Amino acid sequence: MSVNVQRLHLSQPKTRTLAIYAALILLSVPFVFPFWWMVTSSFKSYSEIFAYPPTLLPHTWHFENYQHVFDLQPFVRQYWNSFYIATMVTLGTLCFSSLAGYAFARINFPGSSLLFLMLLSAIMMPSEVTIIPLFHYIQELGLTNSHIPLIILPMFAGPGITAVFMTRQYFLGLPTELEDAAFLDGLTRWGIYWRIALPLARPILVAVGILTFLASWNLFLEPLVLLSDQAKFTLPLALRGYTDPYGQPLWGEQLAATTLSVIPILAIYVFAQRQVVESFAFSGTKG
């Protein structure tokens, strides 16, 4: 989605512009303040976290919380788990969804619309509906506490199906002339897909990649029920783990770990903002 700021030449009256800024600034407080409070509190001492009056910046910057994050849990390992699982899910989804999306858009085969409709009907189904039998079968296979289900499941359940839908829509929107010409030149179906169609589909592949990576990175319920070994945890599970022996949160450590998990994603978002927002627009408006 490209949002163009045309009509600047109409030059709004000053009071109106000011009113818009005032409304935006006021409304942005609950969106921005949590990030601010998360980061600044993670550098505060325990007493300052609960100090009254509250401090917008730490009096003295404490880095112990960050030290403890790595002492209390294998945080680097957990970080890596989240990263490599999300990467594998993304690669797999890109591969399988673009194949299926291309076939549904371009290849004539009996039953294709029926198969597509079958996939599509599953988009509305909340993934929570099937978590119990999935857990049961994963347990029977001895794959609890393994990352394999967390990599395979998203590729073929909800997120993967959404990806098929997105890629199919995109291929349908591409002109067929180039592929026809390639066919005449003797390229096989695989060659047409791999060398002609796929390179043209780069924008949608980027969108699918971003959405898939984020969905896996943020996944909670599945790892929660499947993983019990701390060293196998992904980041969302790790964040819950910073508690004292009574189960009360260790606020400083928890906020420091949360900051560490959120900031890289936010940084990427700020730099690749257009691409990230476009990905969501692809899935939202064209879905």
Place this chain on the structure above:
Amino acid sequence: MVGSRVLSGKVSNKLTLSWRDALMGYAFVAPQILGFLLLVLGPLVAVIIFSTQDRNLLSGAVTNVGLENYRFMLNDDPFFTKVLGNTVAFSAGLVPFNLALALVLALLLTQPVPGIVIFRTLFFAPVITSTVAWAVVWRFLFQGEAGINSFLALIGIDGPNWLREPHWAMVAVIFAQVIKNVGLNTLIFMAALQNIPKDYSDAASVDGANLLQRVRHITIPLLSPTIMLVLMLTLIGSLKVFDLIMLMTNGGPANATNVLVYYIYFRAFQVFQTGYASALALILFGAALVITIAQWVVRRRLVYNER
């Protein structure tokens, strides 16, 4: 498509080649379809079967009990009505709040003022943040003696202990969830707003309609198909809330925020009654199905508004 058009000259080759092409088609969709059958359709059938059994996750004991789980749910489960009520309350609070805020934000963020892109970035940031991280921070903000309350105290307001008082806890989780996700709906509304020709609004403006009248009588009616879509997506999304509840309240206090998915989780993975939990999961499935069908029906009636 390619095959049939290009090959129409050579009848003898056509058959074998388009057959080969069709086989390629099956090969291309095979992984996704197999995955679907094994990981979506299979488990869906299984959850229906599980729901007619008494199952214990720990002992592995299974007995067929027919519709006993459903009978228990409707007649004897002391929590079910409460959970259903909470789920409805959560959705009823979240959906209007979310849609209204999204619409206001979309109208503001499509204004041609300098620096608007910065605001767009800010309002969308929670969408890409993980719900768990978001919930950790909001639980911190909603404590009795810190966070929001310490700022409220500065202006003389004695804030409630948000997450420990039943009604405020529900308000708090709804608020946190709306702020987390409203950016997505805002984005959809912004895209739709930019497809509305400016002329309508300009004409009304010339006729003396003020901003509110223009929004009420021009923008909202023209957005109605989008509003419908967003409404349904948000409604289904609100039924699935789990992460935030788990992290912020654990369904408490006194089950005040115990919603359907949290309850499914509780029954299945905390007290290990996976048979009964499967019956509950089917209630969730039924709700999503009804909403989806309702959306189809309404959209078919709206169709010639759309085109």
